Amino acid sequence: MKALLRASLALMPLLIFQVHTIQAQEWHSGTKQAQLVELYTSEGCSSCPPADKWLSTLKDHPALFDGLVPVAFHVDYWNYIGWEDPFASPVHTQRQQTYARVGHISQMYTPGFVIDNKEWRAWFRGQKALPASNKTSGELSVVLNDNNILDVNYSQNQDMELHVTYLGMGLSTNVKAGENRNRQLHHDFVALNYLTLPGTQSWKLLLPSIPEKGQERTALAVWVSDRNTKEVLQAVGGYLN
Structure with missing residues (x-):
């Protein structure tokens, strides 16, 4: 009995370690600037599904989340025509409005592609390969701790904004009204809980819980x-464990 008790006590520290220790996740960019590929889209827009489908092909891109970070912002300004997009947010619409205000895009429309703050209309002319980019930049380091605290550091010090969003992968919707009525739409890289925060070089924030929208998998995208x-x-970005 004493031998059995000693064996049980010897196992206790190991069991406690296994239960309470969770591996933190880290993502680090290099000095080459990663391309942020933004799609402004809506389930209420009949011309958007082909753009959504193309964005989904980036799941297989060899530079995904390293040299390439795709984000689909579902806007809310088509909700009035009969179908309320479940992924739409006025915050996404505001981001597109800001791009129009500062001159990065000519006007607001869907589907609308923006790559590195520049309107990308070549997609509508049949170009499906991303434009080449050889820009260099500072290094971005992101650590997500096991208590959902996000630590972000950028190697250059200037007046900046931090952008963070969960990305929903493998989403689908059976649309019952509007321009896409009776269609099943499929989405990847959908922005969920998009947050912005001003700063200069370092940020620490508590992330909200992952929104449950029926996604097969969730990723995190972070940019400055x-x-x-x-x-x-x-x-930079990556899939969450």
């Missing part, structure tokens, strides 16, 4: 931009 020009400086 110049607070005045809205120019994206660096981006």
Whole structure:
């Protein structure tokens, strides 16, 4: 009995370690600027599904979340025509409005692609390969701790904004009204709980819980931009464990 008790006590520290220790996740960019590929879209827009489908192909891109960070912002200004997009947010619409105000895009429309703050209309002319980019930038480091605290550091010190969003992967919707009535739509890289925070070089914030929208998998996208020009400086991301 004593031998059995000693064996049980010897196992206790190991069991406690296994239960309470969770591996933190880290993502680090290099000095080459990653491309932030933004799609402004809506389930109420009949011309958006082909753009959504193309964005989904980036799941297989060899530079995904390293040199390439895709984000689909579902806007809310088509909700009035008969179908309320479950992924739409006025915050997404405001981001597109800001791009129009500072001159990064000519006007607000869907589907609308923006790559590194520049309107990308070549997609509508049949170009499906991303434009080449050889820009260099500072390094962005992101650590997500086991208590959902996000630590972000950028190697350059300037007046910036931090952008963070969960990305919903493998989402689908059976649309019952509007321009896409009776269609099943599929989405990836959908922005969920998009947050912004001003700062200069380092940020620490408590992330909200992951929104449950029926996604098969969730990723995290993080980028920094110049607070005045809205120019994206660096981006990084990755799938969550």
